[in-house]
Amino acid sequence: MPGHHIDFGHYGATGQRSSLAAAEVLDGLAGGITSPVTTHRGLAARLRYMTRSKHAQRTMANEGLNPAPATLRKWLDGSQTPREDNLTLIEETYRRMRRHNVARYLLQRLNANGGTLIEIHPAEDGNVAQEHRRRDKSVRKVKIRSWDAIVAGWSDGGWEKGSERLLDDAWIDELRDAIGSDWGAYEYTRSLGFAA
Template sequence: MSTDGWKNFGEYGADRDPGNVHGNVALGRALENALERLIIDGGIKSPASTRRGLVARMRYLTTTQGGYQALAEAGITATRPTIRAWTRGTQHPRPENQEAIDTAYWNLRAANLRFNPGAFKQHLNRGGRGTQVEIHPIDQSLVDDNARRDNLEGRRVQVHYVWDAAVDAMFAADLAELERIWDDIIAELDSDWGAYTYVSSIGLGA
């Protein structure tokens, strides 16, 4: 797909601002940010210093594959009876172990979502409703005065059916595939879509 608008990116100074990047790079970053939000927002809210938060983390860690390894990697050396007592809430670990348990929990949750991306794809697809993409055009403050475009403004588009491929491309760091997907997304705009080949940032409503 040929592009116009900023196809000669950098010729008039748009590349002087390091925040201006190709849409494929910005899309990859936006996906990473959305995944991080999903990891945090869907996680246990109660702190590990509370009985409820501790028991919830320990149940996850002791019933999920890789949990004991995550505990060990976080520095937990407690015996199995002690771990069972923490899981039942009949014994409370020292503050340094609470912190290690918290680290183990978040590391395991993040790893499970990253290695099993189906939940992330489902989150973005929203049962076919898709996810809104907020597009922030390039910052033109360092562009040559005679080359600035006065009509550039933020755009929003509801995007469907690309998220499975986008998530796979993000995990594979496949910029070529992300570029193809980005071209598909901005093609939904209008005849000036080429002006959004490069952007300052992208936000996902997910």
Template sequence: MPYDDSGWRNFGRLGANRSAENVRGGQALGAAMESALSRLIREGGIRSPVTTNRGLNARLNYLNSVAGRQAMADAGITARPRTMDKWFAGTQQPMASNKEKIDTAYWNLRAERVLNNLGAFKQHLNNRGRGTSIEIHPVNQDLVDEKARRPNLLGEQAHRMLPNVRYIWDDAVDAMRQGDSDKLEEIWDDVIADMDSDWGAYTYVSYVGIGA
């Protein structure tokens, strides 16, 4: 079925808006980038559990700074500076409850640092100029009036994979950070414009995933 612009300008007139998962593509792209950023924070962090000596020492080494001590205080650690100095030196073990707070402090500080310097995330998505793949699921039509359902958007064949999407990521990350929904929609229009004549049917989607 060719692209029918009027149908998507009047999104929801026939029931597509009854499904909460159906959103504009820019909104879905922003959510996908937030998920990818969360993965980057987690997967790039310390893998060893805080309950192991290796994991504990690695976290304490990361937290051994003014910012790290503040993160520990924010996580609820009330130990005296002298006690924490012993933790950092490896001459005294924190109690189990404080190990959990050390873990919280570590992840909070790592997330803060990544969020305050998104250059690494941009590099991650740009992938040395190769770009990143985007997976797109069309709108969920389960609640659309049956006579108005689009057969070209039904089934697995309607899921689209765009490999090596390039050139958008610096602007997209900035728009995500700034909460600029209009810019994200503009970027999304650029993404789907490279699809075939059905591109307008993906103005609204049920899911966007990023292969990063």
């Protein structure tokens, strides 16, 4: 039986957990600053976003990013570049803040009209011996009707730190409801898209 305990790839199949692929699609739908954090433009835009209100500044500090005012000014005017670990923290903090800020909008968009249609491709099994290949591996188009738990798991951001259980459980529950007993063929995917 498929589930969180399977040894994916044991026989040579390749793919990604479909819940993590869904998180990447949601990140794309969330939009945001496209210039890399390693450029002055990208760095300054992220810092302005994260310092625009007292609430945003508190969130930034709670994430462990609390530069001195003089350092922040230097980062903003480009006279000083943050260390690599700070650049990583700036990017991660910005992404989490962005997800939190757009989650409600995305939820309305995805739940509208009774849910959102997704197209999901099963994992690639071209390198798997014939006797170990899945027989139920067609591309499926299904409607996910409730995105509340999925968006909550995505906006939490734990999946980026290897703690994807909340997102994964929510995704699998909805996938099971949409596909039925065949959901295990889509626990891992080579491609996933939303009609949103």
